[in-house]
Amino acid sequence: MSNWLEFLEAQGARLLTDGSVLFAGDPAPPCTTSTWLTAIGQEALLQVQGPDARKFLQGQVTCDLRELEKGRWLPGAQCNLKGRIIASFACAAANPDTLLLRTSADLLETLHQSLGKYAVFSKVTLSAVSEDWRLMGLQGPDAGALVAQQTGLDPQQPGEALASESVIALKHEEERYELWVAADKAQKLWLSLAEACQLAGSGHWQLEDIRAGAGKVIAATSERFTPQDLNYQLTGAVSFKKGCYTGQEIVARLHYKGKLKKHLYRIGFDASELPTPGTTLADAEGKACAELVQLAWAAKGRAEALAVLPEKESAAPPLGPEGTPVERLSLPYALPTADNNT
Numbered sequence: 001m002s003n004w005l006e007f008l009e010a011q012g013a014r015l016l017t018d019g020s021v022l023f024a025g026d027p028a029p030p031c032t033t034s035t036w037l038t039a040i041g042q043e044a045l046l047q048v049q050g051p052d053a054r055k056f057l058q059g060q061v062t063c064d065l066r067e068l069e070k071g072r073w074l075p076g077a078q079c080n081l082k083g084r085i086i087a088s089f090a091c092a093a094a095n096p097d098t099l100l101l102r103t104s105a106d107l108l109e110t111l112h113q114s115l116g117k118y119a120v121f122s123k124v125t126l127s128a129v130s131e132d133w134r135l136m137g138l139q140g141p142d143a144g145a146l147v148a149q150q151t152g153l154d155p156q157q158p159g160e161a162l163a164s165e166s167v168i169a170l171k172h173e174e175e176r177y178e179l180w181v182a183a184d185k186a187q188k189l190w191l192s193l194a195e196a197c198q199l200a201g202s203g204h205w206q207l208e209d210i211r212a213g214a215g216k217v218i219a220a221t222s223e224r225f226t227p228q229d230l231n232y233q234l235t236g237a238v239s240f241k242k243g244c245y246t247g248q249e250i251v252a253r254l255h256y257k258g259k260l261k262k263h264l265y266r267i268g269f270d271a272s273e274l275p276t277p278g279t280t281l282a283d284a285e286g287k288a289c290a291e292l293v294q295l296a297w298a299a300k301g302r303a304e305a306l307a308v309l310p311e312k313e314s315a316a317p318p319l320g321p322e323g324t325p326v327e328r329l330s331l332p333y334a335l336p337t338a339d340n341n342t
Contacts, residue, residue, distance in 0.1 A: 004134055007187050008039055011199065018042045019105050020202030028297050029207060030200045035140025037190070037197035038205050044105040045133050045180065046089075046112055049098045050124035057091070057099060060118055060246055062227055064239035068093050073161035073170045075214065075237035078114060083226050083250025087111040088217040088237070092161045092168050092180070100168070100180065102135065106219040118246070134186035137205040139176040142196060147177050150192050159236070173212055173332070207296035207304060213331040215264045215293050215306050220278040228254050229308050230293065231264040234333050260336065264293065265309045266329040269320030270301055281307065281318035281326065290318040290326075304329065311335075 005015060013021040019041035030036045048057055058065045063076030073092040077085045087110060089101040103111050108128055116126050138147060147169055148154040153162040155171040162169050166182040167189070181189055209216065215230035232238040233255060240255055254260070267290075274295055281290040295305040309318065309328075318326050 022201040023199040026201045034198045035142040036200040037193050038137045038200045040135035040137050043102050044108040044130040046101040047127045047129040052122040052124045053099050056122040056124045062238040064242040072159050079247030083247040084223045085217045085225050086114050104218040134181045136179040143175050143177050203296045210304050210306050262308050262310050263335050266331050267307050268304045268327045268329050270324040271303045275321045283316035
């Protein structure tokens, strides 16, 4: 067990098999009037380093890495030749020649090997660096002030990223921040933040990702979805102006010539156990009509999820895994209606 895991256990954390954590007395969901802190242990970091780092990745992933030069972090994905997502990620720059990709921990080696096949002719080195960094999430009314006070970094706009030698700060929505902290600085920073925060389980971070409509791929769903299935054309995770990358022809054809018949939706349903990503939901007649992408508890006995569903509301609605009704919930962005170019 790493020093970080031992440290979290000493802070009252219970470690789960996927790397996420629970804290004693942790409410679900946390109080909206408090600022909370969590460890993002179900994610891991892949480093892409070298003078060709940006050029190399630009030819492999769906997002436009030129946006990094504007001080942004980027959601994105690597696809296979059929345009299916191998792994999704968030990308930020530690320095001009060093990029970090935060991906699902169970896909870290897959992404490493998949990108590595194309790296042999570039001046770039790929390394799994999860032991060098610790990932934390912070949300609430005091989150921005705490990040600025404790790290010296103050990203102002959603999508902005700032880096120092030991911390990379990513701003998500208002009042939500993600910190990638050098391992030797992480415990001290955690303790300083914890003095002003409620400790929360990793599930709260996952719930906020769901409510942001940020669909992620894990090992169980790798190579099952296209970027459009997960609304990546709406969230900045895919660019149609950047040029070629692996799977680009298929992704572009869906955008310019295809008619999308399904999208990523946020749904809610009652359940006694949380289903796993990749679970298929059926309608009342037993016909498969939805695929679960990610899930989290929103309250006791109530789950929220992102799921790929047919576009039309008139389609037969799915039932939850226990036969309970499924409710379609709002997303923070508009889904296309007449065509897929919106």
